[in-house]
Amino acid sequence: MTVQILTANRLGDGAVVYRAQAGGWTERLSESLVLVSTEDAAETLAGAETPEASLEIVGPYLMPVDNSDGEIRPVETREFIRAKGPSVAFGNGHQAENTPLSLAG
Amino acid sequence: MPLIKEGVLAEDSWQALADEDELVEGPIVVTLDRWQSEREALLSRNTPIGVRLKSDQTPALLADDLDRFAVVALEFPKFNDGRAYSYARLLRDRYAFKGEVRAVGNVLRDQFLLMQRCGFDAFEVANEAAAAAWEKAISEISVTYQPGADARRPALALRRNRPAA
């Protein structure tokens, strides 16, 4: 079933974050707050568009996910890549700290 | 709206009139439309007059009338609509306009320096905090590479004048 979660980039380092079920923001897709009704979604989004929230995150928006088997998965290619990090090795594969961003979940 | 002139908050003696407003006593700023349709009546008042140009109205439209105005106000509907920078340059450089060139609309401190360099000398800002930031905003960058409408001397001129090493 297609439901929504709220995502943004973290102000300090631009990392992809999701509104967490436990409150606040998380880097883990699996910990994100699943929004079933459009009213809940709109309210959660509005809560992230305040001056206070802008001290933590940038550009919040709602994204569709599939959680039909209990696991939260993005629907769009772009969101898969945001969740997993670049699909390619980088720096010719030689950079010292090439820690691929962990697949959330 | 607070007005910055010569780096400090200044009394604004001008009243900006919308097209539907009644004429009032004292110095007024009118739109281009009003100037064009009521030119003779406005001139016959014998009080100082200013004109306000929208961002798609070039001062070239007023080239022959500029000596009638004590103020030309140039609108920034958004801070990133940069047309008025060129209009200010034209007013100062091309038409040698000596009156006040006033920035109105979305006028932010991060653009003060650019505006001043293009010939603006009065700034209507949203709040008084902007005035407090004035000095810093216009002195943050002391070097300029281009001739402008202000008194700053570009690096080229300074380089040519320095004693040979």
Next chain:
Amino acid sequence: MYRYDEFDHTLVNERVHQFRDQVERRLSGELTEDQFKPLRLMNGLYLQLHAYMLRVAVPYGTLSSTQMRKLAYVARRYDKGYGHFTTRQNIQFNWPKLEETPDILADLAEVEMHAIQTSGNCIRNTTSDQFAGAAADEIEDPRVYCEIIRQWSTLHPEFTFLPRKFKIAVTGADHDRAAVRVHDIGLQMCRNEAGEVGFEVVVGGGLGRTPVIGQTIREFLPKQHLLSYLEAILRVYNQLGRRDNLYKARIKILVRSEGIESFRNLVEEEWSHIKESALQLPLDEIARIENYFSPPRYERLDDTVRELEVKRFEDRDFASWVRTNVSTHKQPGYAVATISLKPTGKPPGDASAWQMDAVADLAESYSHSEIRVTHEQNLVLAHVKKADLYALWSGLRDVELATPNAGLLSDMIACPGLDYCNLANARSIPVAQRISERFSDLERQHDIGGLKIKISGCINACGHHHVGHIGLLGVDKKGEEFYQITLGGSADENTAIGKIVGPAFSYDDVVDAVEDIVDTYLEYRSDGEEFSDTFRRVGLAPFKEKLYAAH
């Protein structure tokens, strides 16, 4: 190369302080993101998919070894150990933290570098010929004028909020390696009938959503009027360029809607007022800048170098590299070496910190400590003694930078695409990787000959797909990545916009499609023909037939 004096140093340092203050105001909440975004963009700081991205200017693509080492340092200290060289001859760091960017800029300022105007609707980095100063077909070194334009355009108060971004390219050679006809303004150095050197001025070119080849606005512009003429063009554009539609805001749209004649009249009228102003360049100022770009002290050498010929004979890999990656230098006994940043299966344009350090060292040893970044996302050492080529090649091989593919099929341009970019519709890098793996046999690439594949992940065309012999444009079809193919484009002095061959191919099928195109070309080409020649002769039809009969 150019060295900062006290004015340049002061400006760049003040700009760092100004940006530090802007970042602090954002972090404290004094600035909203909407207010901060244009300020950070004016300093090259984007927010991409996974992180911030800082684009650092490499003015006209020229770097010193010291600067390259600093880039390596920044990559290690603040990023994930690598950088990405772009088609704008700049470098991008993909993982900086917001609060560290002022420190990065302060570090860069120490080596006379900055990120000023690497984004925003202003005059961007002026680009040039990567062989400048070394090319045999050059009238003068175009970087002299690039530097003059760099200074004039830096923090230009009137042109900081143009309708859209503005790109200027300058070339001094007959063979156009700087793609000047697809820039907002292209300057081609030329001589008039009296033999004086000046510029042919081309305006209104560009790629993006609406690719347009620029038109000549002035056949000959004397040097001393360069800045006043540029200012006249920019002033007309700033007032009349469209601001109601992002996609119609570039100068090419204005030039097209006005018509070149009418646009020229507007510019010439404006110019007549400012031609004799303080913008006129004194000849001694031109000479002062020229001094910085005076040629290195060449040794008097024989052009035929025996050691080189012996090594070519002994070492096939070296011979293969010399064949593709070494170009003619104007000075006997010297050569220009292209360092390919396109190893098979790797992201085009990426270099790791240790590779950057190695290139800095090699440039110091063999090329007067100077490095060029090319718009095709490679590096160039412009003044290498032929006798040193083998040592250079050995050093490059040690750091996996000796791929002998410059100008060949696997020397592709690719934008960062959907792996990094917020605007992209589809990935570019993995497509480039898969193509280079498919054609990993270098003999096969040599047989195919010079071929330019250019890949953009969206219509903004950062990967220059319109001017690729084969261009790939990523599009989104119902959430899936597809690639539209164009054929017959060219970015050199015979600039041409590629033609769309037909319906787009899926991510899985696009590499097969490229192979079909190459096979068709090989089938139809006559002796001595390059891809463009064959394409002009046979047209789209045989390619269409092959592609859409097979798929």
